[in-house]
Amino acid sequence: MAAVRRGRTSSVLSSIPLQIIFYLNGVYYIFYFLATLLMIIYKSQLFTYPDNFLALDLILLLVMAILEALRLYFGTKGNLTEEEAPLGISLVITAGSIILAVYFLVWQTYVMRADVIINAVLFVTYGLEGILEIIAIAAFVS
Template structure:
């Protein structure tokens, strides 16, 4: 008796785990950069509030995205993978905000956001490949 072929992507799962650890570091360093900028630079009160709210929104989106994407990958569930890709698009927009449009962008912000965007780009590619693999299997 033959079992069902395993379609979940080990590489995608590795990148989800790597992104989870990197995002924790990213989030902590961004908070520390906000503290530094608030102390050193003339930061308007409403702008720092917006930036801090957005970093918390980004954290919530990333946690949900990684959790749903990982579960979708492990269970080979296409809908979960699609939802993860939608969250990925929202996350990319927020990371681009921190890269380009926040009140003060430091070189450290550029490096941190660049690394995170690179990880997200690789995850996008592997998620699309996994999604194609899941949907091809359900049609057969």
């Protein structure tokens, strides 16, 4: 005898493309962090780097790494549990990460071509994540 299931049927609303982008961005951010750190060290040896600006660049890179970890945690949690709030938090933190990425692209003491390239890739991943997060939040709400 087969059991008959009555009532509501459940469907999976989690976004696989969003989860893939979260994973890829986590891997890419490790590369981004190490590359930016090494470039800051390289620039501090090659150029006259004012000490207070060197400290600022390093502190902002560390703050960005912490924000990135929080952003990916909340985004992954929200997507897998199909909850809007963690995804919304991740989206808000993404805005802060974008501001810090703009700092490293525009306002950093010395900006090299490599900085421009790695930040361009980071902006593309942030844009894709933002779009997919908004779509996922809309799917979870409805």
